[in-house]
Each structure stands twice: as C-alpha cells, then as structure tokens.
Amino acid sequence: MFIPALEGQADDKQKDKWLPMCRSYKVIGTYAQTELGHGSNVRGLETTATFDKSKDEFIVHTPCLTAIKWWPGNMAKTANHALVMAQLIIDGKKYGVHGFIVQLRDFETHKVRAGIEVGDIGPKFGINMVDNGFLKLNHVRIPRENMLMRFAKVDADGTFSKPNHSKLSYGTMVFVRATIVDTCYKYIARAVTIAVRYSIVRRQFEPAKNQPETQIIDYQTQQFKLFPLLAAAYGMFFVGKEMMRLYQLNNEKLQKDDVSLLPELHALTSGWKALTTEIACAGIEVARRSLGGHGYMVFSGVINLFQDWVSSQTYEGENTILYLQTARYLLKSLQRAVVGKKITGSVSYLGERGMAWVEEKCAAKSPADFSNPSVILHAFQHRAGRMILTIAQALQQKISEGADLQAATGSFSVDLVSAARAHSMYTLLKTYSDSVEKLPETTSDLVAVKQILRKLFILMGSYYIETESGDFLYDGYMNGKHVQMVTDLGRDLLSQIRPEAVALVDGFDFHDHFLNSALGRYDGKVYSALLEWARESPLNNSDIGPGVKEFLLPTITHGGEVRIVSRM
Amino acid sequence: MFIPALEGQADDKQKDKWLPMCRSYKVIGTYAQTELGHGSNVRGLETTATFDKSKDEFIVHTPCLTAIKWWPGNMAKTANHALVMAQLIIDGKKYGVHGFIVQLRDFETHKVRAGIEVGDIGPKFGINMVDNGFLKLNHVRIPRENMLMRFAKVDADGTFSKPNHSKLSYGTMVFVRATIVDTCYKYIARAVTIAVRYSIVRRQFEPAKNQPETQIIDYQTQQFKLFPLLAAAYGMFFVGKEMMRLYQLNNEKLQKDDVSLLPELHALTSGWKALTTEIACAGIEVARRSLGGHGYMVFSGVINLFQDWVSSQTYEGENTILYLQTARYLLKSLQRAVVGKKITGSVSYLGERGMAWVEEKCAAKSPADFSNPSVILHAFQHRAGRMILTIAQALQQKISEGADLQAATGSFSVDLVSAARAHSMYTLLKTYSDSVEKLPETTSDLVAVKQILRKLFILMGSYYIETESGDFLYDGYMNGKHVQMVTDLGRDLLSQIRPEAVALVDGFDFHDHFLNSALGRYDGKVYSALLEWARESPLNNSDIGPGVKEFLLPTITHGGEVRIVSRM
C-alpha cells in the first residue's frame, strides 16, 4: 500500500525522490491509516499533523489513546518509514485527512527514532509472518515536503489548496480492492484443488457387501459441497481479469483528468470485493470440512488459506460497509432510471426496456431451459432490480410519512446489503458468462473447454437460485416448479461435471510445492505423506514429551492427589 | 471418551479393575478408533485383534498403512493405555469391531512398550494443547480379559457370543453427542458476549456533523449479525439441558435393558449435534467479523473459540453423515405415518391430524401474528414435513420406474440433508419455546425475563424464516406477503432487544478471566487493554526484530541487490 499510495498521491517531485529509494529497498514503507479507535471511518482519524510556519515543518502527533496507529503491515519491526494519514491543521483550522511521510527508524542502525514508540500488535488469526504494528508519535517533526501533494497542497506560507475533483484520491483504494478481487481466485481454487483430489483418493463405506468402498467424490452431498466452489473459482478467475482490465482503462482516463468511470468503478469494485471475498472465504471452510477429520490438520494445506484470507473480508473496506456504499449508488441510479435518465455501466439494466423488467416472469418451462445462460442471468438481474426497487418504494413511503432520510435509510440497511449483494452477484455472473461466451471455438478441444466452462457457469447460477430461492419466489417471478426445475438441473450438472472434476482442478496448474498439502498431492499418495510429515514433526523428536517427568509421572505413580510444587 | 467407553462397554469385573486406576490417574487412557483410512465407516477399520487360544491372548496388529490409528486425543505423549477398536478374528473368521485395552507406555518410566510406535500427528487448526496421536502396532499381545465384554464376549475356548440388542453399544455415542449439544451454548455465548460488549464501546461514523459517533450496536446490520446469535445462544442453553435430561432418562431405561428410547434418541442427538455445531461455528465467525479489524487479533478472544470448536462439526459423527442418518429415520417414520401407524417422540408431528398438515397454509395475517410461538412453530413443522414427504414421493416414483433403492436414495441425498436439518431445526425451536413457556411467572422480574426470552425465540424463528424463505414459499405454504411480515417483525424485534442486549449477555455470567478477551471486557476498557497486551507481547521485548541485522539492514544499506550468504 505504501508504494501504490505514493504513486497515486505524491506529486512528480515527490515520486522522483521517494520511489527509487523504495525500489532499492532503502526505504521500507508502511501505510499507516487505521488507529485503535478508527478504521472504517477515515474522516474520524485523530492523529494530527499541525503546520509550523516558522520552521516550514509539520508536527505529527498522537493526541490520545484511540489515536495510536494500529494494524499497518510490516510496521512493527521491518519498515523504516510510514505514510501516516493524519488530520491536517493550519492555524488551528482542520483541513481533513492527508498523507505524511514519517521516518520511523534510522537508515544505518534501524533503531527507532526519537519521539516514536512502535511495536507489534500481537498474535493474529493468520498472516503472522507480517508484523502488523502500532505507532505512537510524540510531536514528531517532518519537513513540509513530506506531505503528499499531488491533489491537495500546503505552501510555505500555510495556504491550503484543494484538489480539482474530490474523488481523485479514490484511485489507490480502487486499485487495492481490484487486486483483492483478482486474488480471490487463487485462494478458493487452491482449496478446491486439494478437496477434489483428496475426494478421489478417499473412500468411505461399501455400497454393498464385499464391494470396494465408494470414492467420496461420488456422494452427491460431496459434489454439492465442491462443484459449486469449482464453478465459483473459475468464475472468479474471469471476473478478476475483467476487474483489472477496467482498472487499467480507468487509469488511462485518470491520466487525462477524466473521472467519468470512477463512480461506476468504485461501486463495482466495492461490491465485487465484498462478494468475491465472502464466497471465497466461506468456500474455503466448506472445502476444509469436506476433508473430514484430516481437514483439521495444518498438513491439509487448507487451514492457512482460511486463516490468511479471511481478513480480506475486513480490510480495505469492511464488507458490510462496502455493500452499503454500493447500495447507495444503486438507489441513486434507480432514481435516475425512474425519471427516464440514461444510466450506463453495471447498473444500466435498471433502466432497460423502460423498466419493464419489474413485471417480467421467469420464462423457463423445463429444467433444460435453465441451461440457457440468458435465462439464468435474467433471474439474477430481476432479483437485483426488484430488491432495489422494493427498498426505494418503501423508503419513499416512509419519507412521505415525515421520516428523516438518514433514519429511514438506516432502517432498511439489512435489505440494502442484500440488494447490493444481489446486484454484485448479477454483475459477477454476467461477467463470468460473457467471458466464457467470448472464448474461441476454433478447435474441437476449445469447443469442449467452452462447453464445460458454460456448464460450470450454469451450475454456479443454479446453485444460488436454489439456495437463495426465496428471493426469486418472493414476488412471483418464479414459482415452486421453477425452483424444482433449476434444482433438478443442478443435480444433473453435478453428475456431468464429476468425470471432468480432476481435469478442471489440474487446469489451475498449482504445483505441489505451492499447495503445500499432504491431501492435495498430484500423485494421490496422501496417507504416506501424512505419516511422513507427522513423523518429522518436532514433537516427535523425543519419545517422552515435555512436562512428563515433572508433572505427569508423579501423578501416574502417586495418584491424582500429588501436590506439584511450583517452580516460580 | 476412554472412561465413558469403559463405563458403557466394560463388564462389571472389568469396571472394577480399570475405573479406579483411571480415577487415580494411574491409567491415562485414549479412545483409539479412527485410522488413517477410516473414520466415519467404523466397520471398515483395518486394525486386527486375533485370538490366540493357546496363550489365551489377543494379538493386536496394524496390517497396513491405512490401518495406523490416527487422531486419538492425548495419545501421542500423555496416555499410557489405549482402547483400540479392532476387527476381532477367531480361527480366521471375522466377528466385527470391538474394543481392546492395550498398554502403550510403561507405568514407571512412561517409555513406549515393545512393538508399538506412537507419535504426534502434527499441528492442527486448534486444540493444539491436546496431543492427538498416531499408533502403529506390531503384533502386540494382550490378555483375553482386555477385550471389553459387557455386550459381546469371547471365552477361553474361543467361543464368541453376541449381545442381546445390536443397538446397545450406541449408548456411548449418544452420550458424547449429547455432551457436544450441551457444550455448544458455551462457545456461541462467549462469542456473542464479546461482540455485544465491544459493539457498545465501539463507535464509528458521525450520524451528522459534530455529533458523537454512532455506537456500532445501533446499526441495524450489526444487530442483524448479533441478535439472532444471542437468540440462538439462549436456545442452545435450553436445548442442551433437555438433551441431557433425555440422555439420563434413556440411561435409566437401558439399566433395565429397555432400549425403546434408543432409536428416537439416536436420531435426535445426531440431528441436534449437527445443527447446533453448525449454527455455533458459523455464528462464532459472524461474531468475529462483526468486530472489524480487531476481531482478527487473537486478543479478541474469538479466534480460539472458532479454531477449537469448528472440529465439533467433524468428530463424533461428521455432520453430513449425521443428517443422512436422521433422514433415514424420518423416511421410516413417515412410512409408518402414511399407513396410519402411530409414531411417537420428535417425529410424532408427521402423523398428526391424519397428515392434514400437508395441505395447511400459514395463518398469519399481520407481522404481529408471527409473535405467536405456535405460528412460528407451525411454519417450521410444515417445512420439515413437506420436505420429507416430497422426497418420499419422488423416491417412490423412481423406484416404481425400476430404480435401485440405494442409488435412488443417493440421488436425493442433498435433499435428505436439507430435510433432516429442517426437522432438527423444528425440534430445536420447539424445545426452545417449550422451555421458555415452562418458566415461572411468580414475580414481575420473572415475567419480564420470560417476555424477553420469548422475544429471542421469535427472533430466532423469524430470522430463519427470512433467510431460508424459499423453503416456506416453495409449496405455497407462505406467500411473499407472509415473508415480508415476518421480516418486518424481525426488524422490529432487533430494536426491542437492543436495550436488553447488555443485560442478556451479562446473564451468561462469563468472567473476564474465562473470556480472555481484550474486546469483551466487562469494564469496557478495550483500547487500553489492547495496548497493554500488545506491549507485553514477546515480539516487543527488543526494539530490533529477529533477522534485522543479518538480512534487513544489509538490504537497506546496500540496496536490494545484496547476496545473502547462506549460513547452512
């Protein structure tokens, strides 16, 4: 985040000074925004940067307990500089939050500099190889040039000048969220690879006496756990690619001071970041449990995926808050559509066909009809639109009864999250399907690949219609028969995907070394790997475990009554 | 498990010999059932116990890699005896799986005995203070008396005699599952206590300029995350109590060789174990995420709850398999109901009113109608019955078309899991409501307590109707208006529970020491606790972190090009 933030928010002179030092690892930076008391609400940050005109310096300071910086990655022991986000104060007046480069440690000795307390925040669920830190600043002085000045500026006489566009500094945020969306696939795909491979090797229960036990991948319940995740993994692969393409496109526009794509891209990345991390993290845990007891071992290779990635639902915008932001954009877009204004991009469907979609019903007459991507997409589009419209109407009703807009909106916030999630799922599925349909069909192999990917897309769609069927039944868009059809199709697809499952996970091309899993080995030798890895475990270096002589043996020999003399 | 298994499966003479040694900690036992290759399928275990008549001994042996015992708790370093479940072989004939006591380590030296390899299976997701072990036996001889002989017996001339009832040995299994159901509450309640307390202290975002920031517990989305879990925690408390009562009742009957309660109790414990652990584990993670970034810290006190308890979904019967077992019982019970036979216990509703429930519709006319417990319970009862009936009819159809019963059943296994879960949820909610309605109303305080508990019950019910509404809409039992009513009621209940939330978590009466959470402190001083705990973290003993001098400083001083000379 330190380098992307410099690239996004430093002016050219600052970039020329700092980026080469970053690239040669002389400057090791950390992005210090979050504080003990404030994460999501960046405007509420309490760290101050007060301009001292007499010295042409800022005084960066932690005025209270809750203002202590908390969480910045690599800040505890590794970084020697921090980009500290702080409230700019000039002549006693506040000018909002800006970025200030503060040197934390000496270049030569790596010792912490005067006025600074920095430390590790303690053990975490995962990513414990990153030293997330805390930072307390006691009136630390930095040159005025250390405030990032691409957008807002403070000159030597203390004059503050505002950026042209209030949204310009969103660039960094959009970049980081887009990267998270693009990374999700790697996590869910690894978990699914391990689970599918193990489910081929693992056998449990004889179908009949003296028959070989069934491979667990042949149980429908196991397929229902894993194949929708396999489908989601491929979907996220395509969505990640599209996300980065849109990000690049927006970047090119921003270079020309064209911010037209930003609001749309901001809403899309927020919603997709929330939905992809939600699906990936929940999916990793489903895959882990599908391994039975052995999935509880670190050697499974799935534990670390969950522990490390689960925080992606929280950092760079907590998912609930992201959905609420996306929902606000949806409400605004719908309002434009209602009065007949044109809306473009991911929300354009809200205005389509003069909003005739409100009344439309599901057109499927048989399970096979649902294997048409447009039938699936129509359902998700209708659901999202209907949810947003229902809230908009209820809001209007409340406001016409004299309710306060903010309070009324707050009273629908659970529904707003659902609507934003439904919208994000529609746009995600649309991108998935469009990406598959664009694939070439120039050889018979390519045709086969495209066919199986289309099946995966349909499976993902049918899975969510089935498991969230209430949303499609609520307004009569579907009836129970439709839900049964889509369910039947989904079960049928499980059987169709079964023979392709191994090839589909091999297609991710993760090497054993990267998977680091005794259960997900390419060669299938899971049991000998488990035994080998366990035998090498440090606890097995000695036969007699720690504490046995001091505590356990006296108990065994003299009975449970023995008093252990404390050695403290 | 070692002691409960002895109590359940040893004969009186064996109990007299072993239990006193267990109670004085001379014998430290482990229950060694699971093997590398077999967990769920106990009949498939490969460890053998072959009777040697000439010596009146059994030879216990690990014949292959997959027969290595894997997982038994405390087996690696602590236990000196194991109850080894093995295939009994007499004169070359197999007699099924039975329990054999094998001494693993010497009483005096705690050294591993001849013919035995025992070790730690390696790091796990949680409960790493338990040394789960592996065990390889090389023709280890034990006296004949070491086979547990309460039910099946082998006498000195090698004659095998069967137990009276094939189901008698279910007793231990039922006990352990009942205990898990009773324990669930402690986990979910701790997570909710921490999350509610922190949500009172944590403030984020000003509702309007210059107003104090909002306590996050006042956001509807936050209430929707936490209050249904609070409701579930109280529900599990009552369900756990009822579970143990039924277990005791069954035990008294078993003493008199009366097995009439066993099938019912087995189905109920299986379903409840699966559902309570599912709700508790998913709920802990929801509560953890509701803490924002600080929930990712071990100091939150929620991480360990998830890591330790998440395996409860897998051990003592993997949840999917448990649901499938419950489903089999439901299908059988329904078949009896269809032909007009009487069915009792938790499934009795399937036969009620001559099965008129099939056609019944939801009677609610307004949101308030759903605050009647019987309206909520009727909905869950109908859903469960309808799901089972739908599968039974579809199965019959398939079989009448010539399908094989087992294959046909397998093709509905996803639906069977859903039906068993729906049944378990109905019986759980029924027990919750019955327990609340039984509470005394002798003082105004007791009346108030009963009222708020009833609200929690209704909230839990309305939450699941809303989030699983498709199941209630599928056959027209409800329509969209009903779902909207129950949703409106649910939102209203969130506001009603808000002022009681702190008292409700204080009611669990967990002490700070037991919660071990910087965020869930009774005194609310979360930020100073985080800072204090972090400062005491071992990583903060020295300013310069590990590896800085050797690796980081050379890089900073000479740039990223420096070659680090390996010290290996």
Ligand SMILES: Cc1cc2nc3c(=O)[nH]c(=O)nc-3n(C[C@H](O)[C@H](O)[C@H](O)COP(=O)(O)OP(=O)(O)OC[C@H]3O[C@@H](n4cnc5c(N)ncnc54)[C@H](O)[C@@H]3O)c2cc1C
């Ligand atoms: C692994 C990890 C690495 C991190 N790395 C960095 C880093 O390098 N640099 C850095 O500066 N920070 C970092 N962070 C901090 C991170 O960015 C914040 O924790 C994150 O933004 C969430 O904010 P919060 O903790 O304030 O959550 P909160 O906002 O306190 O969220 C708590 C709860 O309140 C709810 N809530 C809050 N506001 C609202 C609202 N308006 N409406 C409805 N609900 C609301 C949330 O939904 C959530 O349920 C890191 C965090 C983690 C976990």
Ligand SMILES: Cc1cc2nc3c(=O)[nH]c(=O)nc-3n(C[C@H](O)[C@H](O)[C@H](O)COP(=O)(O)OP(=O)(O)OC[C@H]3O[C@@H](n4cnc5c(N)ncnc54)[C@H](O)[C@@H]3O)c2cc1C
């Ligand atoms: C923390 C922990 C402690 C333990 N302690 C002990 C102990 O003290 N002693 C001991 O003996 N054991 C112990 N165990 C082992 C535990 O009892 C087993 O791991 C558990 O019973 C699950 O069995 P499994 O591993 O064979 O899972 P599997 O049966 O291999 O399950 C893997 C997957 O296959 C699916 N599956 C399997 N069969 C079917 C089917 N028929 N239909 C549909 N799906 C199916 C499951 O649903 C699951 O998704 C422990 C395990 C853990 C995690």
Ligand SMILES: [Ca+2]
């Ligand atoms: Ca649902």
